[in-house]
Amino acid sequence: MLRATLKSLLARKIRLVLSMLAIVVGVSFVTGTLILADTLNRTFDSLSADINKNVSVAVRVVNQIDPTSDSGRPPLPASVLDTVAKVDGVRAAVGSVDGQAMLVNPRTGKPAKEGGAPGLGTNWTGGQPTASEQLAEGRAPGPGEIVVDRATARDLHLALGTRISVQIKGVPAAYTLVGTFRVAGQDSLGGAALTAFDTATAQRVLLAPGQFSSVHLAAVPGLGQQELRARVAAVLPAGDEAITGTQLAKENASAVQQAIGGFSTFLLIFAAISVFVGAFIIFNTFTMLVAQRVRELALLRAIGASRRQVQVSLQVEAALVGFAGASVGLLFGAGLAVLLRAAVGAFGVDLPSGPLVFDARTIIAAYAVGVLITSAAAFVPARKAASVPPIAAMRETYVLPTRSLRTRAVAGIALTALGVLLLVLGTASAGKSGATSVGVGAAGIFLGIATLSPLLSGPIIRVLGAPFVSLFGTTGRLGRENAMRNPRRTASTASALMIGLALVGAFSILGQSIKESVRTTAQNSLGADFFLTGQGFGQGFSGQVARDLAGKPGIEVATGLRGGLVKIGGHDAQVLAGDPAGLPRVLALKKVAGDLHALGDRTILVDDTTAADRHLTVGQKVPVAFPDGAQDLALAGTYKKSQVAGSWIISTGQLARHSTEDLDLFVLIKRADGADPAAVRAEIDKVVKPYATVEVRDQSEFVAQQEKQIDQLLGFIYVLLALAVIIALFGIVNTLALSVIERTREIGLLRAVGMSRGQMRAMVVMESTIISVFGAVLGVAVGSIFGWALTKALASQGINTFAYPVPTIVLVIIVGIVLGILAAVFPARRAARMDVLRAISAS
Incomplete structure (x- = not known):
C-alpha cells in the first residue's frame, strides 16, 4: 500500500505541486515569524550582554511604578558614587548619565531619525573599566564637544570638526563633532542616534549638575557579582538599590523582547489566518482527488485492500504532501525572515547583525502545521475513499455518495447563531474583552457561513451568473452551470476567498470609522486651532x-x-x-x-x-x-x-x-x-x-496626519491579509485545474460538437469569475457585520463614529472579479488545448 501511495503521488506531479502551495505559503509565514523573533531575541540578548559585560553591579534609585523600567526613574546624587566607590571589592565606580538628545541633520535642519528610532544622549565613559564604547575615529569629547555613533555619522555624512545642533530636552544647542564610536562592537544601538558628551556637560544638559542616572561598578578579580551586590546594598540609603550586571542585562533585553513578542504575536495571527484558509484548500483538493480516483480505489479494494488500508493510504499521502510542503515552507520562511528584517530596517530601526536562528520550536511548528493541518483536512475525504465498494471498479458511472445538506444546514445555523450571539455580547462589552468576544464571534460566523455556503451557492450563483448568460449565451450558461454543479466544492473554494476578503472589508470599515472618529473628536472635543507635536519616536x-x-x-x-x-x-x-x-x-x-x-x-x-x-x-x-x-x-x-x-x-x-x-x-x-x-x-x-523637532499643524492638517498613520497601519495589515487571499487564489486555480482533469471527456465532447477554443477558455474563465465573485459577496457580507461589531466593541477606546467605506468595498468586489480571471488562466489554457480525440476517449 505504501508503494501504491508513492506511485500515486509521483504520477500526479501537477496535482502534488498545487496541493502543496497552500501549505507552503502558510508554513513559510509561521516559520518566518518565528525565525525572525528568535533571531532578534538572540541578537539583542547578545548585544545587551556585551554592553553590560564589564558591569558587575549597577546602583540606581528604586522606580516605585515599574522596578525594571528607567522611564521616570529619579536620578542619583553624585555623593552615592563616592559612597559605593569605597566599598571593599569595588575596582572602579563610574557614573552614567542618560537622557534624550536629538541630533539635527545639518543638511536638512531636521532630526537625524525622523519618525524612526529615538535620539539618545549619554556621557562618554569610553576607556573606563565598565564601558562598552570604543572610539572609531577622533577623540573623546570635552566641553562644547560631542561624539556620535558611527552609523549615524555615516548616514548623515558627518565630518569631524563639524558644528552640529543637538536638541536637548527640546532646547537646541550647537556642539563640535570630535569623534565617532561603536557600542559593543556595533556601529549602531538599534538604529538610535546616540550622542555622547563629557560627563559635566551631560549632567548639566540631561539631568542636573551633580546627578547621575545610575552608577556602574566593576569588581576586583575573583569577586562574584552577588557578593559585591550584597556589600554595596548594605551601604546604600533608603530608596536606592543595587542589582547585578547580569540582572541589568536581562532587564534591558526583556524590554526589547516584549516589543518583539508583541510584533511576533501580531504576525502569527495573520499566519493562523493563512493556515486556516489553506485548510479549506487542502480539504477541497483531497475531496476532488478522491472523487477522480474512485475506480483506482475500488480496484485496490477488489484485490484485497481493506477499508482501513485505503484510508491509511490516503492519510499517508496527505501527510507526505504536508511534509513536503512544510519542508519547502521552512526554507521559504528563512527567506521571509530576511525580508521582514529588512522591512524593519526600512522603518529606521538598524538591527544588530547576526545569523538567522533556527530553534527546535520553529522546525517542530513547521512540520506540525504542515503535516497535522493537511492530515486533518484530508480525514473526511479519506473516510469517503474507504467507503468505495469493490464493485464500483466495474462501473464507469459510479460516483461517491453525498450526504444530505440538512445536517450542514443545522450545523451552519447553530455556528452562525453562536457567532452572532458572541458579537452582540462583544458590542455590549467595553475594551479588550469586548473586542475578544467580537473576534471569537466573527470566527464562529466565518465557520457558520462556510458550512451554510453549499446551500447558499445555488440561488446566489444563479443571480451572479445571469449577466454572463445574457451577454455570452450558451457559453455563459455552461460557465454558470459548472459553477453550480457541485455546491460543496464551489462553496469550499469560495469560502477560502471569503475569509481573506471579509477581513479586508472588516479592517477597512474599522479604519474608516477610526478616521471619522478622529475628525469628529478634533472638531467637538478639541477646542484648539493649532497643534504642535514633536518628531521622532516618543520625542517631546x-x-x-x-x-x-x-x-x-x-x-x-x-x-x-x-x-x-x-x-x-x-x-x-x-x-x-x-x-x-x-x-x-x-x-x-x-x-x-x-x-x-x-x-x-x-x-x-x-x-x-x-x-x-x-x-x-x-x-x-x-x-x-x-x-x-x-x-x-x-x-x-x-x-x-x-x-x-x-x-x-x-x-x-x-x-x-x-x-x-x-x-x-x-x-x-x-x-x-x-x-x-x-x-x-x-x-x-x-x-x-x-x-x-517641533511640527505645526492646523486642525485639518492634524486630522490628515492621524488619517495618514491609520492608512499606513491598514496598508501593512492589507499586505499581511494578501497572503491569505493569494492562498485562496491558489485554491481556485487548484479547483479549476482538477475540475478540468475531471471533465476531460466532457470537454472533448463539447469541442467535438463545435465549441471553439476561445469559447472553451471563456467558459472556464466565467466559471472561475462566478466562484470568485460568490466568495467576494460572502466576504463583503460577513466583513461588514464583523467591521460594524468591532467598531461598536471599541467605542470605549474612542471609536465613536461608524463609517462604511463604499469605495473600498466596491474595490473588494472588483478584486474578486480580477482574482477569478487570473485563477482561470492556466486551467482555461489547459482545457482549450486538449486533444479532442484523446479527451473523448478518456475514461
Missing part, C-alpha cells in the same frame, strides 16, 4: 515653547500637554498633565461635579465613569504613586468621559515635582476671536523655528 520638546507662545498676538490660549505613568489605588494609570487655566478650554471638558478650574499642584481631576467605578467623590483624597514616591491629591472635580483627556488629569506643576524633564508631547493653541489664522500661524512659526 521643551515646555518653553508653550510658555513663549502664551500672550503672543492673536493667541488666546497656548497650553502644553504631557503624560506620565503612575499608580492609583494600586493599579497602573496614565495621567494627563497640563496648565490648569488653559486645559479645560482646549480640551472642551464638560463638568459633572466640583470645579475643573480648581486643578492645582495638590489636586486631581477624574472622569465621571472612573469616579463611579472607584466610588470617588469631590474632596476625597486620592493616593497617587509616582516613580519617586506617593502623594495624596484631593479630587477637585469630575468631567464627562473624554477620549482625548483620558481618565485622570493633574497639573503640569504637580508632574514636574516628580520628574526631571520639562518636555511636552503636544501644545494646543486657541486663537483669539477675530484673529487672522495666517497671522497667528506666522507668529507660531517664528517662535518654534529654533526647535527643529
